[in-house]
Amino acid sequence: MxxxxxxxxxxxxxxxxxxxxxxxxxxxxxxxxxxxxxxxxxxxxxxxxxxxxxxxxxxxxxxxxxxxxxxxxxxxSALGVMLHRRILRTNRLHTLEVRHALEREGAYLAAQRRTDDEAHRMLVLLDNCESALARGETDRYIAEDILLHQCIISASHNEILIELYEHIAETLESLITSLIRQEAGASVHSQMHRQLVEAIVRRDVDEAVEVVHRYIAESKAAILAEGSEIAALSGNLSDIESR
Known part of the structure; x- marks a missing residue:
């Protein structure tokens, strides 16, 4: 009725x-x-x-x-505020899984739909990332890295995907920062992003998606390892306090 x-x-x-x-x-x-x-x-x-x-x-x-x-x-956007608040209440592993879903689809579509200008922009941002890394400028590297991811998502030409990623990009910054600041984290991160950009430039859809899988897997392993270290430290402190 x-x-x-x-x-x-x-x-x-x-x-x-x-x-x-x-x-x-x-x-x-x-x-x-x-x-x-x-x-x-x-x-x-x-x-x-x-x-x-x-x-x-x-x-x-x-x-x-x-x-x-x-x-x-x-x-x-009210959507951006809502997502920001929700992500702040979510553990880092779940946030990483959402990032995986968005960046995997973004890479898949970008490898099919990117324009020559977008490919050039990705290569420029990639060079900026590598230059910042070589100079030890971690903050600049992180800023350029986020711009690179946004450029890739933009090349998907999917307006909803672009808007969703734009709203969570700022919130993801803290997660990316903690992963990159780990020993050798930035170096591995940078190598995989070169592979990703080159795959998109070649329009190699399968390779682009595979690279996303690999760097997300590396990030997930780093989070789990950090969690194990914190748990072990808490256990040691508890043993000391009980003596």
């Missing part, structure tokens, strides 16, 4: 309009949104309605109110 449609409240309409401005980039991250009088005039709503809408967007993680300064855009 069909149900009656529910009309949006005035607050919900304002929320949708402001959310659209944020997601479209009209109000970019870091921008202070217009003051209340201007928004009230533009939207033709009361102060209370506007404030309720701002509270809703603040709760969603899109806006942040700074006392005495104004309200700022702090995220470009």
């Amino acid at each position: 069909l149900q009656k449609t529910n009309r949006l409240t005035l607050v919900e309409q304002v929320v949708l309009q402001m959310e659209a401005l944020i997601e479209s980039g009209t109000w970019p991250v870091g921008m202070r949104i217009p003051p209340e009088p201007a928004l009230m005039a533009d939207l033709n709503v009361s102060r209370n309605t506007l404030r309720e809408a701002i509270r809703a967007l603040t709760h969603a993680g899109l806006l942040q109110t700074r006392q005495g300064d104004g309200t700022y855009v702090c995220s470009s």
Whole structure:
């Protein structure tokens, strides 16, 4: 049986309009949104309605109110905020498995769909990664590495995949950082990424997917090894305390 449609409240309409401005980039991250009088005039709503809408967007993680300064855009998407919060509550192994799924499909599609310009961009970013590694510039290496992954995902030309990866990229940074900072981690990471980029440039779909499998397996092994070391250390401390 069909149900009656529910009309949006005035607050919900304002929320949708402001959310659209944020997601479209009209109000970019870091921008202070217009003051209340201007928004009230533009939207033709009361102060209370506007404030309720701002509270809703603040709760969603899109806006942040700074006392005495104004309200700022702090995220470009409610989906991104939700994913960020969810990943923070998830263990690193589960996060790595999600990364595996996204990057495997991204590599698979990029090897089929990448343009010549995208292939060139990947090679440039790869060179930047290797240059930073050679100079011992770990922070720069990590930043270039994330850009490289985003470039590969972008070359998939799948808008939903691109958006999902873009939203979790910042959250993945801490995971990538911890893995790369381990002894020899960055070197192995870099070698496999050269293999990945070269496979995509050659349009070798099978090799591109296989490389993703290999570097994720290396990362998973590193996480499990670290967990074993922590467990062993905790056990030793417990033995000492019980004496």
